[in-house]
Amino acid sequence: MTAVNYLTFSTILFLLAIGGVLLNSQNLFILLMSIELMLLAVNMNFLVFSVLLDDMMGQLLALFILAVAAADSAMGLAILVTTYRTRGTMAVEYATGMKG
């Protein structure tokens, strides 16, 4: 069934993105991009169900999730730029100054 194919694909995308968040040891930008990938996978899920049910609400929900993803990425980028300006590096290992 096509729904199964699309859902499998979005699950693969989501798990890859989770791996990008948890296993990222290089750069904070990868974290931001992985969050966008996760939200893309969620969008795909909503659209698949919307098509399966021939329903409008799924597309509406996907639109809202997309707006939230855009806002999140704008804020995340601004915060990362500020971090780079203060710290001079975007490496993940330097983002652990406060511990405990």
Add this chain to the structure above:
Amino acid sequence: MTELGFGSRLPYGSTISPECIPIPSSIIILMIDSTHEGDTYWSYPISLTCPVIGIMVPLSQWREEPIISPACGAQTNTCDDIFQSSILLRSILRAPLSAEHFQCTEMAVTESPFFALAATLGGMFPRCASDLVTISVAPERSSLCLHPSSGCTSRDVRPSEATVKYSLLGGTSSSILVHGFPWLYGPPGGEVQPWGILNGIVESKMQNSAGISIAPVRIMAGIVFKPSLVPYHQWTPDVYEGSPTPVVAFPPVTSKVAASGLATRIFNLLSPLSGEWHLLPEILAILSTILGNLIAIAQKSMKRMLAYPPISQIGYITIGLIAGNPSGYASMLTYTLFHIFVNLGALARIALFSSRTGTDSIRDCAGSCGQDPLLALRPTLSPSPLGGFPPLSGPFGKPYSSWCGRQAGLYPLVPIGPLTSVISIYHHSKIIKLLMGERGGRKLATPRTINKRIPSLSSPHTPESLIELGTMPRVVASTTLGLTMNPVTTTARDNIPNQIFAHTATILMDFGEMSSE
């Protein structure tokens, strides 16, 4: 569905008007900011007036029956009004502190009241969240407005690191949370109203399928970040330590209160889906209450230490949430009110204390009682309200919460309250002993010259007057709220409508019949 004309929405305007008050005020603040150069002091009074007006609306509309608005589907009741009022109260208490801070540090951040109002609006929004679409949008609504309000306060290394952790990890948890919602939308057949979702699951006989069982797990895994339940709590101490003291408490406390309100809605929806749904929140509540008190003992920074009691307090609030009966919700609401007053009061007092000592290390404050007894009294009073001395709030709030847990059959949670009270009393006595007796601390600076940046206000009572003014109601509330707890709890319990629980019971019976077939 028939289309509704604009005219039919007007009679239901009273349902959503509290949310309509912050919107014009935030736009006015933006317009003032964009048309005036330099600092504009008008934004602070506006950001204070708006929540005051907002809090009067639900108080004036105090009612017994919930109002249903078919135009937007919002079904609100007094329980939601109390949550909303607590968010607005939070915003009122924040205003003097942040005004003081931004004047002292000369940062041109007039946008800060705008972010605070937007975050307040976002926190009020779950009140209206009765369908899946609104519930899926609501968490982001408040948290995305809190990221800039924590990020715009300072340009140093530590605040930016704290904001990075808060925003990126918050984004991850929101994505995981939202990933559970398609499985509540699709398999039940495209219905977005909660009862429709549950009916759809029953009718399509999918209540035992793995897809429906995994959705609550994902949703819970995503939502526990916002109230900073263990093990997702690490962002809270970093935000406390990184941000300037007067403004630090706004993002975490608002996030916790808004998340509690939203979790109420979500758990109402999820509870019929699986009989063991409360196992995970139980474990997290126990871990939060215990670890929140234990890790605080090891802290060396006063601000970082203050981050851990709220983590344990959210564990108590979760107990009331899991209990799921009217007493549980009442205990949750009461404890949320305590939480707001106590945390803001503690931070305000620590702000005054730190401005004189110039440090936030606990060790450096040793012996300050000998130099200025009144000043040393402030942090003494600050963390102990929830510690357990009558007539403070602690000995009334915690037993009530444990009693609700026992009533609901959550026996592992019951002994946690007394145990953690003992730990927190021990810890606070250590700090009091350090302040009162020991030597080796820093010499206290004379007031008003601590960092050489004096605001140019002409009144002789500056710079601490606004913080002191803001601290006074908090001191009164956090130390005497325990005495007034009974009327608060009774009002909350009597006004939570039983129809939520009646409907849930009907669905549970359907599930039971289906499972036994």
Add this chain to the structure above:
Amino acid sequence: MSSPESVHDAVLVSSASGPALGSLGVVSLVNIVHPAPSSGSVSACISLPHPSMNADFAAAVQILIHAGAVNVPIPFAAMPVSQPQYPHPAKPWTVGDGITSALRTSAFPPLINMILYTSWYRIFPIVLRNAGSSPTHSVQRIGSYSSTESLPPFEPPSIVLLVALVGAITVARREQVIGQETEPALRIDD
């Protein structure tokens, strides 16, 4: 739109490989400059199957917002912070990384199992909100829903976008010191 099953599968495979490879590139490439366009290609390619799923509006919105507004600023911000003269060597995995990766990989079979063994034929739409036959009709229906029934969930994202706009500018701009009224003459030392 009806197409033979094999053509449909071929479309799916070709349009899914783009995002899959791109997302692998995002999470595993070392130099920051390379994941950025991979992320853009993911967003662009993922909207390819949408028209065949009768989700034309979603495809258009995906391209415009996600690929255009989200993924285009990311390379612009990534360029100044990349350091090509110090190629960052890939750090060796620790034990924790290994455990996390094993957990993530082991989460894959149960999820796929769940998808494969769910009885999708039992799902039927309860509320008939027909998506509409033509693209303009579906866009009209989405517009009418979002301005009548779904108005409360529709307004907050608009405020969120406004706050994100103001917030991004406020956070990332250079610090300004307010007012020249705090002149040295007014700084009092007791």
